[in-house]
Amino acid sequence: MFYPDNDYHVRQLTDADLEQVCAIENRAYKLPWSEKIHAQCIESGYPSLVLEQGGEIIGYAIFNYLYDECHLMNIVTDPGFQGLGVASVLISAMYEKAKEAGMIKVILEVRASNRVAIDFYHKQEFVEIGLRKEYYKTADGREDALVMERLL
Numbered sequence: 086m087f088y089p090d091n092d093y094h095v096r097q098l099t100d101a102d103l104e105q106v107c108a109i110e111n112r113a114y115k116l117p118w119s120e121k122i123h124a125q126c127i128e129s130g131y132p133s134l135v136l137e138q139g140g141e142i143i144g145y146a147i148f149n150y151l152y153d154e155c156h157l158m159n160i161v162t163d164p165g166f167q168g169l170g171v172a173s174v175l176i177s178a179m180y181e182k183a184k185e186a187g188m189i190k191v192i193l194e195v196r197a198s199n200r201v202a203i204d205f206y207h208k209q210e211f212v213e214i215g216l217r218k219e220y221y222k223t224a225d226g227r228e229d230a231l232v233m234e235r236l237l
């Protein structure tokens with residue numbers, strides 16, 4: 086069980102984390118990112134974060150900086166730990182890191198069907214600023230992305 090006052094820590098995601106991160110990704114999504122995409126994000130030097138408890142990764146946030154914008158590309162909590170505050174801790178750590186790097190806002194895209202994530206982002210005070218039609222692949226077609234923004 087994850088409790089925010091328990092012994093956890095947030096640190097940089099490194100190439101040693103690839104296997105654990107991909108295992109969580111595959112548990113969390115019907116259409117997961119491939120190992121190759123995760124490896125490329127690490128090789129590209131993204132400032133991404135993991136949250137560890139008892140030596141195990143239970144969540145991660147993959148993001149990058151472009152000019153003064155932090156682009157959140159993926160945030161995942163291992164399904165057995167969802168609803169316990171893990172992503173809230175991770176995204177707060179990302180805000181702090183991004184602010185220190187001079188970023189003024191966070192931008193993201195989210196599947197229009199992903200109600201849980203959209204609720205999570207609203208709770209985090211993101212607002213919808215756009216829609217990208219048929220941006221994502223689905224099992225049998227395409228779906229729209231909501232574009233959301235939060236000032237830092």
Ligand SMILES: CC(C)(COP(=O)(O)OP(=O)(O)OC[C@H]1O[C@@H](n2cnc3c(N)ncnc32)[C@H](O)[C@@H]1OP(=O)(O)O)[C@@H](O)C(=O)NCCC(=O)NCCS
Binds near residue numbers: 160162166
């Ligand atoms: C979205 C996700 C990262 C949230 O992670 P989490 O660790 O469960 O989130 P938290 O426990 O910090 O939740 C914080 C808030 O988000 C909302 N939320 C989280 N899970 C929810 C659920 N199942 N239903 C509705 N709202 C939910 C709630 O507002 C919650 O606040 P509350 O606990 O006070 O009600 C997680 O559901 C996940 O990994 N989903 C699969 C991957 C994904 O879709 N990522 C987003 C890609 S854009």
